[in-house]
Amino acid sequence: xxxxxxxxxxxxxxxxxxxxxxxxxxxxxxxxxxxxxxxxxxxxxxxxxxxxxxxxxxxxxxxxxxxxxxxxxxxxxxxxxxxxxxxxxxxxxxxxxxxxxxxxxxxxxxxxxxxxxxxxxxxxxxxxxxxxxxxxxxxxxxxxxxxxxxxxxxxxxxxxxxxxxxxxxxxxxxxxxxxxxxxxxxxxxxxxxxxxxxxxxxxxxxxxxxxxxxxxxxxxxxxxxxxxxxxxxxxxxxxxxxxxxxxxxxxxxxxxxxxxxxxxxxxxxxxxxxxxxxxxxxxxxxxxxxxxxxxxxxxxxxxxxxxxxxxxxxxxxxxxxxxxxxxxxxxxxxxxxxxxxxxxxxxxxxxxxxxxxxxxxxxxxxxxxxxxxxxxxxxxxxxxx
Amino acid sequence: xxxxxxxxxxxxxxxxxxxxxxxxxxxxxxxxxxxxxxxxxxxxxxxxxxxxxxxxxxxxxxxxxxxxxxxxxxxxxxxxxxxxxxxxxxxxxxxxxxxxxxxxxxxxxxxxxxxxxxxxxxxxxxxxxxxxxxxxxxxxxxxxxxxxxxxxxxxxxxxxxxxxxxxxxxxxxxxxxxxxxxxxxxxxxxxxxxxxxxxxxxxxxxxxxxxxxxxxxxxxxxxxxxxxxxxxxxxxxxxxxxxxxxxxxxxxxxxxxxxxxxxxxxxxxxxxxxxxxxxxxxxxxxxxxxxxxxxxxxxxxxxxxxxxxxxxxxxxxxxxxxxxxxxxxxxxxxxxxxxxxxxxxxxxxxxxxxxxxxxxxxxxxxxxxxxxxxxxxxxxxxxxxxxxxxxxxxxxxxxxxxxxxxxxxxxxxxxxxxxxxxxxxxxxxx
Numbered sequence: 001x002x003x004x005x006x007x008x009x010x011x012x013x014x015x016x017x018x019x020x021x022x023x024x025x026x027x028x029x030x031x032x033x034x035x036x037x038x039x040x041x042x043x044x045x046x047x048x049x050x051x052x053x054x055x056x057x058x059x060x061x062x063x064x065x066x067x068x069x070x071x072x073x074x075x076x077x078x079x080x081x082x083x084x085x086x087x088x089x090x091x092x093x094x095x096x097x098x099x100x101x102x103x104x105x106x107x108x109x110x111x112x113x114x115x116x117x118x119x120x121x122x123x124x125x126x127x128x129x130x131x132x133x134x135x136x137x138x139x140x141x142x143x144x145x146x147x148x149x150x151x152x153x154x155x156x157x158x159x160x161x162x163x164x165x166x167x168x169x170x171x172x173x174x175x176x177x178x179x180x181x182x183x184x185x186x187x188x189x190x191x192x193x194x195x196x197x198x199x200x201x202x203x204x205x206x207x208x209x210x211x212x213x214x215x216x217x218x219x220x221x222x223x224x225x226x227x228x229x230x231x232x233x234x235x236x237x238x239x240x241x242x243x244x245x246x247x248x249x250x251x252x253x254x255x256x257x258x259x260x261x262x263x264x265x266x267x268x269x270x271x272x273x274x275x276x277x278x279x280x281x282x283x284x285x286x287x288x289x290x291x292x293x294x295x296x297x298x299x300x301x302x303x304x305x306x307x308x309x310x311x312x313x314x315x316x317x318x319x320x321x322x323x324x325x326x327x328x329x330x331x332x333x334x335x336x337x338x339x340x341x342x343x344x345x346x347x348x349x350x351x352x353x354x355x356x357x358x359x360x361x362x363x364x365x366x367x368x369x370x371x372x373x374x375x376x377x378x379x380x381x382x383x384x385x
Numbered sequence: 386x387x388x389x390x391x392x393x394x395x396x397x398x399x400x401x402x403x404x405x406x407x408x409x410x411x412x413x414x415x416x417x418x419x420x421x422x423x424x425x426x427x428x429x430x431x432x433x434x435x436x437x438x439x440x441x442x443x444x445x446x447x448x449x450x451x452x453x454x455x456x457x458x459x460x461x462x463x464x465x466x467x468x469x470x471x472x473x474x475x476x477x478x479x480x481x482x483x484x485x486x487x488x489x490x491x492x493x494x495x496x497x498x499x500x501x502x503x504x505x506x507x508x509x510x511x512x513x514x515x516x517x518x519x520x521x522x523x524x525x526x527x528x529x530x531x532x533x534x535x536x537x538x539x540x541x542x543x544x545x546x547x548x549x550x551x552x553x554x555x556x557x558x559x560x561x562x563x564x565x566x567x568x569x570x571x572x573x574x575x576x577x578x579x580x581x582x583x584x585x586x587x588x589x590x591x592x593x594x595x596x597x598x599x600x601x602x603x604x605x606x607x608x609x610x611x612x613x614x615x616x617x618x619x620x621x622x623x624x625x626x627x628x629x630x631x632x633x634x635x636x637x638x639x640x641x642x643x644x645x646x647x648x649x650x651x652x653x654x655x656x657x658x659x660x661x662x663x664x665x666x667x668x669x670x671x672x673x674x675x676x677x678x679x680x681x682x683x684x685x686x687x688x689x690x691x692x693x694x695x696x697x698x699x700x701x702x703x704x705x706x707x708x709x710x711x712x713x714x715x716x717x718x719x720x721x722x723x724x725x726x727x728x729x730x731x732x733x734x735x736x737x738x739x740x741x742x743x744x745x746x747x748x749x750x751x752x753x754x755x756x757x758x759x760x761x762x763x764x765x766x767x768x769x770x771x772x773x774x775x776x777x778x779x780x781x782x783x784x785x786x787x788x789x790x791x792x793x794x795x796x797x798x799x800x801x802x803x804x805x806x807x808x809x810x811x812x813x814x815x
């Protein structure tokens with residue numbers, strides 16, 4: 001008997017462990033990439049992300065804090081997923097970006113930021129059939145996943161010349177996915193629990209442990225023209241359950257390039273391109289969900305609005321489109337976003353409240369009956385005492 | 386201030402816009418976006434029984450019985466079953482009351498108060514159950530043996546009785562069974578003990594249960610009531626059962642079950658369940674901890690092969706049999722004591738009852754999934770991996786059951802544990 005039990009235990013450990021029950025287009029695989037965009041960037045189609053010191057993207061932008069500052073953002077998404085005629089509406093609270101910057105002298109600046117790299121929160125309940133012994137019973141499977149993969153970044157920027165800033169950063173990639181799967185067996189064709197069958201509960205607290213380096217520059221080649229670029233080089237990334245390491249991969253590499261033109265009075269035009277090698281995460285999962293590299297293009301306008309205490313407000317509008325990293329049935333989804341926002345200065349500009357709203361639509365090529373739309377409403381506060 | 390107010394209102398409005406409760410249920414998009422694989426369920430059969438044996442003699446004497454199930458059976462079914470009770474009042478106070486030390490000179494309204502357990506299965510004639518009370522005190526030392534005690538239940542020893550109506554047996558009602566006042570007065574004056582034999586009869590088979598939950602619960606134990614005071618303002622005396630013999634275990638015999646006539650066991654090493662007096666079967670298992678650590682049990686059945694009992698009373702009656710969890714701690718090494726100390730509260734979940742007919746035979750599946758889950762979550766050092774097969778009609782119904790044990794000549798007849806399980810996943814990756 002003991003030999004049989006050893007074999008059973010071995011078989012249990014060798015089983016593929018997959019879970020693909022997300023119930024939405026955007027949070028397949030390890031979750032939805034929030035983009036690490038600040039409210040300013042969100043309102044301009046992501047175009048200002050490389051320049052914004054609060055955004056944890058380009059370490060050279062840390063030099064743009066100017067004075068000591070802090071930033072906090074709340075950006076929930078209302079999401080509606082439509083499959084055929086059926087719709088699932090969800091509301092996902094997010095706190096995607098927190099950052100802090102402090103200049104040291106005229107040229108040096110340091111920053112710390114915490115942001116959401118991938119957000120994964122969902123609950124689904126599916127009723128199906130399950131063979132048990134010589135019978136088939138009804139099983140109600142509830143999947144609940146909470147958590148995210150986060151990016152804690154320590155950055156430094158140096159102003160080499162008044163027209164050139166360079167920066168470097170180290171990223172600590174962490175976070176956790178708390179996964180709860182419950183299977184309740186009902187008598188077939190009823191909602192009455194079958195008392196002869198025990199409920200199967202599976203809990204897994206999956207942690208992430210990894211790192212990355214990034215470098216960037218922010219250069220002004222012409223009086224009103226700014227160019228920013230950054231590159232992130234991913235290091236090793238492990239998933240962990242306690243001391244057990246079920247999988248390893250690399251943190252996705254990323255590169256981005258943006259241009260901004262300030263030469264139209266109080267109007268700023270910007271555009272940005274970004275590529276992220278999410279496919280490097282493929283080996284972190286079970287293989288049940290394919291990971292793709294993504295590209296993002298965005299453009300936006302920021303212009304001066306009415307002044308408050310002689311400090312102009314900012315009005316923003318932008319558009320972006322990108323591909324998403326985790327496939328639906330092996331097909332890479334696409335996302336488009338049209339957004340706008342406003343920045344309201346208070347206390348003579350020491351405290352800036354920003355609001356942005358972005359309308360998102362997601363599709364999966366080849367799956368005409370599947371679509372998803374969302375409204376992201378971001379509210380943030382930028383403090384510069 | 387007036388200029389700030391509109392901005393604050395604007396900010397508050399924006400916050401209200403985004404301040405909603407989290408809602409993450411995306412079930413409506415399933416199954417298209419929820420490709421959840423079928424649970425990998427496997428099935429295996431263990432020859433995991435390490436010890437099986439059977440014990441008879443249930444229900445136990447009163448005080449022991451109270452720790453297990455708080456009832457006392459009273460059965461009279463033709464010439465197949467006769468279960469009687471004895472209540473011992475070995476110490477009768479000789480004063481009028483606890484505050485009045487005047488010797489008792491008269492007794493009025495003497496009665497035995499009992500509470501019928503209406504929740505129990507059994508038989509109740511439509512015209513009620515007649516209860517006869519007998520003086521069963523005897524000087525013989527063997528005063529707990531049915532063979533000695535049964536002859537004392539005779540007309541010249543009848544000291545009272547009463548009728549429990551059919552309506553009363555359907556409710557939790559305290560019944561008053563009158564006792565001859567002179568008998569009680571005589572025992573008090575002589576300083577003698579009063580031992581009351583209780584026998585039921587009716588126009589049809591009788592099988593009822595009386596509650597006896599222990600001396601601490603005054604309303605649910607048999608008790609002797611009488612009025613010994615000439616003063617009407619003094620309350621009647623209420624005495625609980627008390628035994629002074631045998632010295633070593635007197636407390637166990639406060640109330641006593643006498644199985645005068647019942648069913649004989651099959652014998653021959655069979656796993657026996659039920660009957661009168663009732664049998665219980667004990668099965669111990671050895672399932673390694675590493676098995677529990679690597680799987681989730683979905684279903685488990687104890688597969689036993691029933692042996693027919695066609696030559697006994699109630700051979701065609703249907704009675705439920707169910708497994709019960711052994712909760713006695715490891716320090717109790719006496720298996721019979723483990724079997725006796727079943728405790729419904731500690732056991733927790735009640736296992737499904739399998740209705741059986743004694744005359745039938747064949748494979749029977751007892752669902753024991755919760756039992757394995759209890760073992761999986763309980764430290765092995767707390768209690769043995771063991772169960773007891775128990776008849777729902779214990780003490781009341783004479784239907785006996787027998788199963789092949791691990792000593793059966795053919796392997797296919799022996800007890801087996803069939804487990805359906807899901808291998809435990811070390812983690813769940815997307």
